Amino acid sequence: MENVIELQHVNKAFSGFQLKDFSLSVKKGFVTGFIGGNGVGKSTTIKMIMNLLKPDSGTISIFGLDYKKHEKEIKERIGFVFDDNIFYENLTLQEMKRLIKPAYKNWDDALFHQYVEMFELPLKKSIKTFSKGMMMKASLTMALSHHAELIIMDEPTSGLDPIFRRELLELLHNLMQNGEKTIFFSTHITTDLDRIADYITFIHNGQHIFTKEYYKIEEEYAIVKGETNLLDRDTEREFIAIRKSNHGFEALTTNKQRAEAIFGKSVIIEKPTLEDIMFYTKKGNEKYAKSYS
Numbered sequence: 001m002e003n004v005i006e007l008q009h010v011n012k013a014f015s016g017f018q019l020k021d022f023s024l025s026v027k028k029g030f031v032t033g034f035i036g037g038n039g040v041g042k043s044t045t046i047k048m049i050m051n052l053l054k055p056d057s058g059t060i061s062i063f064g065l066d067y068k069k070h071e072k073e074i075k076e077r078i079g080f081v082f083d084d085n086i087f088y089e090n091l092t093l094q095e096m097k098r099l100i101k102p103a104y105k106n107w108d109d110a111l112f113h114q115y116v117e118m119f120e121l122p123l124k125k126s127i128k129t130f131s132k133g134m135m136m137k138a139s140l141t142m143a144l145s146h147h148a149e150l151i152i153m154d155e156p157t158s159g160l161d162p163i164f165r166r167e168l169l170e171l172l173h174n175l176m177q178n179g180e181k182t183i184f185f186s187t188h189i190t191t192d193l194d195r196i197a198d199y200i201t202f203i204h205n206g207q208h209i210f211t212k213e214y215y216k217i218e219e220e221y222a223i224v225k226g227e228t229n230l231l232d233r234d235t236e237r238e239f240i241a242i243r244k245s246n247h248g249f250e251a252l253t254t255n256k257q258r259a260e261a262i263f264g265k266s267v268i269i270e271k272p273t274l275e276d277i278m279f280y281t282k283k284g285n286e287k288y289a290k291s292y293s
Ligand SMILES: Nc1ncnc2c1ncn2[C@@H]1O[C@H](COP(=O)(O)OP(=O)(O)OP(=O)(O)O)[C@@H](O)[C@H]1O
Pocket: 014, 015, 016, 017, 036, 037, 038, 039, 040, 041, 042, 043, 044, 045
């Protein structure tokens, strides 16, 4: 299977933060959701994928190409949606389009107007009057109007109302139908991923914890609930992290089958949500989490 995005052993350090030996493959034709808590390195990773930030070491290739030689070609094939305002605020959407259009040989005016209409965006109002939702829609319009093969979005659904969020996910889902496009996007709204993601990439404290097919996460990971007397030094090692209370314990395992074999019917085993996985991984020992990546 072809990889559209490939990061190998990427390192990037800021004071107080480090993206460590980060390797990632994003498969062509699928939607990959990029999840992780605040400040764990999602935007940093996305900026490096967009060549807005250079890694300290490691390699990044997009469509099998290197930014050093093929920056223009790579950028033409990407539609990028960023959660900050990247437009010149005093311009109108119409004026902004005139600026952006020449950068893309596949720019499609008819498609642009189709999205403007669909998103009910004003063409002649200054962008500074746009609400956060309108800004996101404008950003999406620009990203989708040049037949990009790869759509990269940094928290596209943040600040959007639930109805538009759902419509946006539907739109992205429809874009995926011919198998030629690839979407990579970060989000804090993990329930959005239920509707659309084929793969999940999970980053924690600058480390790649996993990239897995969504359905496999549910097969492998599990929340185990039981009485605290089932826990001892050996059984506790089975878990990424454990929450104990007066009523018993709740814990996350990366190996559901093994937990079933060890605890049998003495525990309740449930499907974890992505939020459970994020919560317990944060809670658990960093080294322990990494050994299961
Ligand atoms: N240009 C920079 N200079 C210094 N530190 C930076 C810079 N950019 C990011 N950081 C730091 O790197 C860390 C990771 O930031 P990043 O924006 O990648 O996180 P994130 O996972 O996208 O977070 P969030 O979900 O909160 O947006 C943070 O501690 C941030 O303060």
